Structure formats: C-alpha cells, structure tokens
Amino acid sequence: MIGEILSATFITGLIGATMRMATPIIFAMLGEIITERSGVLNLGIEGTMLFGAMTGFLVTMNTGSLWAGVLMAAVTGIVLSLLMAFLAVFLGLSQHVSGLGITLFATGLSMFIYRLQFGSPVVPPTVQPFTRVKIPLLSEIPVIGPGLFDQYVLTYIAWILIPLVAILLYRTKVGLIIRTVGENPFAADTVGVNVNLTRTLCLAVGGAFMGVGGAFLTLAHQNMFLMDVIGGRGWVAIAMVIFGNWDPVKGTIGALIFGVLDGLQLRLQGFGLQIPFDLFLMIPYLITIIALIGVSRKASVPAALLQPYRREDKGG
Amino acid sequence: MKIQIVKRKPLPGWTKIAIPVASVLATLIISAIPISLAGANLWSAYRALFYGALGTRFNILETLVKTSPYLLTGLAVAFAFRAKFWNIGAEGQLLAGGIAATWLAVNVSTLPAVIMLPMVLLAGFIAGGMWAIIPALLKTRLKVDDVVSTLLLNFVMIHIMGALLFGPLQKPNASWPISDEIAAAAKYPLLLARSRFHLGIPLAFVLVFVVWFINSKTVLGYRSLAVGTNIRAARFGGIRTTSVLLVTALISGGLAGLAGVGEVCAIQYHLMTDISPGYGYTGIVIAMLGNLHPIGVMLASLFFSIINVGAQTMSRMTGVPSYITGVMEGTALIVMLIFLLMNEYKLRVVKS
Numbered sequence: 113m114i115g116e117i118l119s120a121t122f123i124t125g126l127i128g129a130t131m132r133m134a135t136p137i138i139f140a141m142l143g144e145i146i147t148e149r150s151g152v153l154n155l156g157i158e159g160t161m162l163f164g165a166m167t168g169f170l171v172t173m174n175t176g177s178l179w180a181g182v183l184m185a186a187v188t189g190i191v192l193s194l195l196m197a198f199l200a201v202f203l204g205l206s207q208h209v210s211g212l213g214i215t216l217f218a219t220g221l222s223m224f225i226y227r228l229q230f231g232s233p234v235v236p237p238t239v240q241p242f243t244r245v246k247i248p249l250l251s252e253i254p255v256i257g258p259g260l261f262d263q264y265v266l267t268y269i270a271w272i273l274i275p276l277v278a279i280l281l282y283r284t285k286v287g288l289i290i291r292t293v294g295e296n297p298f299a300a301d302t303v304g305v306n307v308n309l310t311r312t313l314c315l316a317v318g319g320a321f322m323g324v325g326g327a328f329l330t331l332a333h334q335n336m337f338l339m340d341v342i343g344g345r346g347w348v349a350i351a352m353v354i355f356g357n358w359d360p361v362k363g364t365i366g367a368l369i370f371g372v373l374d375g376l377q378l379r380l381q382g383f384g385l386q387i388p389f390d391l392f393l394m395i396p397y398l399i400t401i402i403a404l405i406g407v408s409r410k411a412s413v414p415a416a417l418l419q420p421y422r423r424e425d426k427g428g
Numbered sequence: 429m430k431i432q433i434v435k436r437k438p439l440p441g442w443t444k445i446a447i448p449v450a451s452v453l454a455t456l457i458i459s460a461i462p463i464s465l466a467g468a469n470l471w472s473a474y475r476a477l478f479y480g481a482l483g484t485r486f487n488i489l490e491t492l493v494k495t496s497p498y499l500l501t502g503l504a505v506a507f508a509f510r511a512k513f514w515n516i517g518a519e520g521q522l523l524a525g526g527i528a529a530t531w532l533a534v535n536v537s538t539l540p541a542v543i544m545l546p547m548v549l550l551a552g553f554i555a556g557g558m559w560a561i562i563p564a565l566l567k568t569r570l571k572v573d574d575v576v577s578t579l580l581l582n583f584v585m586i587h588i589m590g591a592l593l594f595g596p597l598q599k600p601n602a603s604w605p606i607s608d609e610i611a612a613a614a615k616y617p618l619l620l621a622r623s624r625f626h627l628g629i630p631l632a633f634v635l636v637f638v639v640w641f642i643n644s645k646t647v648l649g650y651r652s653l654a655v656g657t658n659i660r661a662a663r664f665g666g667i668r669t670t671s672v673l674l675v676t677a678l679i680s681g682g683l684a685g686l687a688g689v690g691e692v693c694a695i696q697y698h699l700m701t702d703i704s705p706g707y708g709y710t711g712i713v714i715a716m717l718g719n720l721h722p723i724g725v726m727l728a729s730l731f732f733s734i735i736n737v738g739a740q741t742m743s744r745m746t747g748v749p750s751y752i753t754g755v756m757e758g759t760a761l762i763v764m765l766i767f768l769l770m771n772e773y774k775l776r777v778v779k780s
Contacts, residue, residue: 153575155575199762199765199766202433203433203765203766203769204433204769205765205766205769206765208514208516208575209712209716209761209765210762210765212516212709212712212713212761213713213758213761213762213765214758214762215758216709216713216754216757216758216761217754217755217757217758217759217761217762218758219754219758220751220752220753220754220755220756220757220758221462221754221755221758223749223751223754224462224466224749224751224752224754224755227749227751228465228466228749344583347579347580347583350576350579351576351580354573354576388590388591388594388595389590389594390586390587390588390589390590390591390594391587391591393587393590394583394584394587394588394591397580397581397583397584397587398584400576400580401566401572401577401580401581401584404566404572404573404576404577405566405570405572413573422433
C-alpha cells in the first residue's frame with residue numbers, strides 16, 4: 113500500500129486535488145487581505161461565499177452560462193460587502209458584530225432563495241460544471257504537469273491574482289493608499305485621501321473575490337448547491353490571512369497546506385485506511401492558532417484594523 | 429452636501445425598552461418582503477407563525493424547549509462580551525459540554541439520577557469552561573486575538589467530536605457517527621405531561637437570574653464590567669485583570685457547555701455530529717439583541733425561539749421555506765445595531 117501511495121498517479125492526483133481545494137480559499141483569502149489591509153475585518157466572508165455559491169448556481173441554472181453565474185456571484189459579493197460597508201464603515205458599528213450579522217443574514221437568505229426556487233427535491237438539481245483546461249506542453253511534464261496544469265480556468269485565475277494582489281498592495285500608489293488607510297487613517301485623511309471611500313471600495317473588491325470563491329464550489333468543484341457547501345472555508349480563509357501575516361504569497365502557502373490535507377483526506381479514505389481523519393482536518397486550525405501567537409509578537413496586523421474612522425475623534 | 433454622524437444628547441431611559449421593541453417590529457416589517465416573494469399572504473403567514481409558536485399548550489411548551497439552549501448560549505456570550513472577552517466560541521464550548529456529558533453518561537450507568545444529574549451538569553460546565561479558558565489564556569498571556577482564536581477552536585472541537593464519534597464514543601457496530609444512548613439516570617426528567625418540557629428549561633431561567641445577580645450584586649460582576657469598560661484603568665485600580673478574565677471565560681464557557689448537556693440529556697439522548705444547529709453562533713446575535721443584559725437575553729431568546737418554532741408551522745401552512753428564520757435573525761441583528769447607534773449618534777446633513 114505504501115507503494116500505491118508513493119506512486120506517480122497518486123502524487124499527480126494529490127497535486128491536482130490540492131490546487132482545486134485551495135482555489136476557493138485563495139479567492140476568499142485575497143479578498144479578505146485587501147479588505148483587512150484597509151482596516152476592515154469582514155466576518156461576513158462565510159455568508160458572502162455561500163451567497164455567491166447559491167447565486168452562481170442559480171444563474172447558471174437559469175441562463176445556461178457558467179460565466180454569467182460567476183459574474184453574478186461577484187456582483188452579489190459586492191452588494192453584500194456594500195451592506196457591510198454601510199454598517200461598519202459609514203455607521204462605524206462594531207466590525208465583528210456587523211460581519212457576523214452579514215454572515216447570518218446572507219446564509220439565511222441563500223437557503224431561503226434556494227428553497228423558494230427548487231423546493232426540497234429528493235435529488236438536488238445539477239448543472240453541467242466547468243471542465244478542466246489543459247495547458248499545452250506544461251501539462252505534459254511528468255508527474256507534476258497533469259496535476260498543476262490540468263485545472264479549471266478559475267484556478268488559473270486565482271493563481272494569477274496572487275501576484276497581482278501582491279503587486280497592487282506593495283508596488284502601486286493605490287496599494288500605498290490602501291495600506292496607509294489601514295495603518296493610519298488620520299495621516300491618510302491629512303493628505304487628502306477619502307478614508308471611508310477607500311475602505312468601501314476595498315470591501316467591494318474583496319466581496320467580489322469571496323463571491324467567486326463560493327461560486328467555484330458549486331460550478332467547478334461540485335455541480336450542485338448543498339447547504340453546507342462552504343463548510344467553514346470562509347473562516348479558514350480568515351485564519352489563512354493571519355497565518356500569512358496579511359501577505360498574499362504567505363497566505364497562499366497556508367491555503368496550500370489546507371488543500372493538501374483536504375485532498376489527502378479524500379484520497380486516503382479511498383484506500384479504506386482507518387485513520388481518524390478528523391485529527392487530520394484539525395491541523396490547519398491548530399497551525400493557525402500557533403501562528404497567531406507569533407503574529408501577536410510581531411504585530412504586523414494593520415494598526416487601524418477594527419477601528420471605525422470618524423474625523424471628529426481626533427479633533428479634525 | 430454631506431451626511432455626517434455626530435454624537436447626540438443621551439435619550440431618555442424609556443428608549444432602552446423602545447429600541448428592542450422597535451427592532452422586532454421593524455424585523456417583522458422587513459421580513460414581509462421575502463414572505464411576500466414566497467407568494468404567501470402576509471396576514472396568514474404571520475398568523476401561522478404566532479399560532480405555531482404560541483397557539484396551543486403544546487406549542488408554547490415546544491417554544492420553551494427551544495428557548496433553553498438560546499438562553500444558555502446567549503447568556504454565555506453576553507457575560508463574556510461584557511468583559512470585552514470576545515467569545516465567538518460558544519459553539520465549541522457547547523460541544524465540549526455535550527461530549528463530557530455523553531462520555532460520563534455512557535460509561536457510568538450505575539448511579540442514581542440524584543447523583544448522576546449534578547455530575548453531568550458539572551462535567552459539562554467544566555468542559556465548556558476549560559475550552560473557553562484556553563483562548564482567555566492565549567489572550568492574557570500571549571496577546572492572541574480572542575475573536576479569531578475562539579472561532580478557530582470551534583472547528584478544533586468539531587473535529588475532536590468527529591474523531592470521538594468515529595472512535596471511542598461511537599456506538600458499537602454503528603456505521604454512522606453517533607454515540608450509544610446515555611444512561612437513563614442522566615436524562616433530564618420531564619416535568620409536564622404530554623410535552624418535552626424538561627428540567628433544563630427552569631434551570632436556564634434560573635441561570636438568567638443568577639447571571640443578573642453576578643453582574644449587578646457581586647464583586648466579580650463589578651470587576652468583570654470594569655475590565656470590559658477600561659482594562660488599563662481597571663489594572664491601575666488594583667483589579668487583577670487576568671484572573672477576572674479567566675473566571676469570566678470559565679463562567680461563559682460553562683454556560684455554553686450546559687447548553688450542550690441539555691441537547692444531549694434532554695433532547696437527543698445521543699451525541700451526534702449535528703447536535704447543535706449553530707446555537708453557539710445564534711447566541712452571539714441573542715447577546716447583542718439583548719444588549720448584553722440577562723433580561724434582554726431572555727427576551728431575545730424567547731423572540732428567536734418563537735420565530736424558529738413558528739416558522740415550521742408557517743412553512744407547513746403557507747409554503748414559506750422555514751429558512752426564513754435565518755433571514756429574520758440576521759435582519760433583527762442589523763436593525764438593532766442601527767437603532768442602538770441612533771441612540772447615541774444622529775445623522776446630520778452638512779452643507780459645504
């Protein structure tokens with residue numbers, strides 16, 4: 113059996129599964145990084161992803177177009193994030209509670225709309241999901257090629273977004289503005305940056321990413337909408353943001369660890385191994401808690417995270 | 429022209445009652461939109477909702493059965509939040525309590541109920557409390573953000589429960605993750621005939637009073653609030669903030685743990701993976717709706733259980749999916765937050 117596990121097919125399969133399992137986490141994590149860098153913790157992530165998953169599925173079901181589904185998932189992600197912006201940025205309410213409120217509301221609404229549309233059928237309705245796209249030449253590299261380069265387009269997009277978000281944050285003026293708003297909104301305001309508008313836009317972009325991350329699960333990873341389709345992946349993404357020190361590249365490493373464990377779990381189960389898989393699945397959370405201890409020492413968390421910005425708070 | 433948010437003069441005391449009432453009314457009005465979209469007649473839908481929750485003796489008692497986990501997790505969260513210990517982990521603490529109670533009640537079967545019941549309650553309280561003390565220690569000793577650590581520990585506990593239910597706690601020969609039935613002596617006695625009205629319900633209401641008493645009549649309650657209001661001032665004032673936070677976490681987690689004991693010993697009689705439909709998370713909303721006050725938590729719990737129990741009837745009678753409750757709960761929270769803010773601030777239109 114060890115031979116089976118170490119075989120090339122197994123490793124290729126595991127690499128492929130890791131990439132797929134990491135995709136929704138990467139989308140959500142990148143969205144959350146942009147949002148948190150501007151100073152807003154969006155705990156609405158789990159609900160936003162579920163709403164995206166539901167919208168993507170529903171739109172594809174009704175239009176027959178997968179990309180229309182993805183697009184609408186992004187749009188609903190933006191809408192929910194604008195609600196979050198209204199509560200946590202404009203009104204300055206507690207980000208924790210506003211975010212949890214959004215998650216609760218969006219979760220309830222997703223399930224409500226799904227039920228309204230489909231009732232409770234014995235066999236859940238399905239769509240024809242995305243098919244994988246092979247990248248010529250690269251996918252022919254032995255062992256790793258078919259794993260890395262025979263993926264869904266959305267997975268490739270996620271991987272392109274990682275460096276793009278990193279460049280945006282660290283190498284552009286927009287990124288500098290976002291980070292300043294997250295570190296010292298008063299300074300940003302002094303030089304004429306509209307703090308609350310910046311935060312609202314970051315929330316909107318982040319929300320779009322979260323929505324697409326959710327839609328990946330119903331339109332590529334699976335072909336149906338189940339109530340527990342997100343299964344805590346939004347919270348995992350939050351954890352990966354911290355694990356990765358608010359950095360897109362380091363966060364991706366976390367997402368990959370999660371992807372490997374998730375993929376391994378499914379594969380080893382296929383072999384009928386009697387391993388308590390729950391102990392496996394616990395690892396990402398434990399690693400993140402340990403990472404949190406390191407983070408609190410280095411204090412790389414955006415300084416103004418969780419703080420609503422009101423100009424009069426500092427006499428201005 | 430710009431809209432600004434500015435502080436307003438404190439509103440009179442009656443707004444404390446008016447705000448929650450207005451929030452509930454606003455929630456019912458806003459929820460009319462999805463109910464109408466579901467094609468139901470509003471009047472008959474709401475009538476079915478309130479009839480289902482309060483229409484008959486049995487319905488009222490069912491609503492109370494549902495109230496008890498809400499009360500316990502709501503109190504748990506409210507007690508922690510009052511000290512600004514951001515306990516998002518009531519769900520995991522609930523499971524810890526349920527696991528401890530199950531372990532005891534499955535393995536010890538020879539004791540009489542008089543000894544067994546206090547033992548499962550104590551075990552559940554301690555297990556939940558200990559699970560909350562971990563993030564409290566991480567917060568006080570290592571400055572780890574409690575929101576995230578408590579949230580993550582929920583998933584750790586879910587997987588611990590999974591490992592146990594596929595391992596040592598699994599019912600022999602079962603292929604499903606479910607425990608053995610608990611000992612009869614550990615089952616909460618039913619107090620009223622022809623109902624599921626069990627011991628845990630009056631217990632939960634007594635705990636509302638106990639938490640109110642701790643909050644307003646004891647040194648601990650005072651110190652806990654002082655830590656929550658201004659931890660540095662509390663420290664300068666000679667309060668040992670670390671131990672206050674740890675005790676607060678113990679009580680908070682313990683209350684959530686009792687909710688888990690109740691689900692195992694009064695409702696399911698087994699431990700299973702879906703033992704809680706997210707009571708721990710709902711507790712956060714209830715605590716906020718109740719403005720972190722025990723009486724407020726009690727009213728919010730009653731409101732939530734009315735819409736939850738009632739929505740089942742509404743769903744049967746009018747076809748509105750029972751998931752409407754999630755929409756209503758989320759709406760209630762958001763509306764309440766906005767109303768509370770308007771209590772302190774007002775919008776001002778500034779012409780520039």
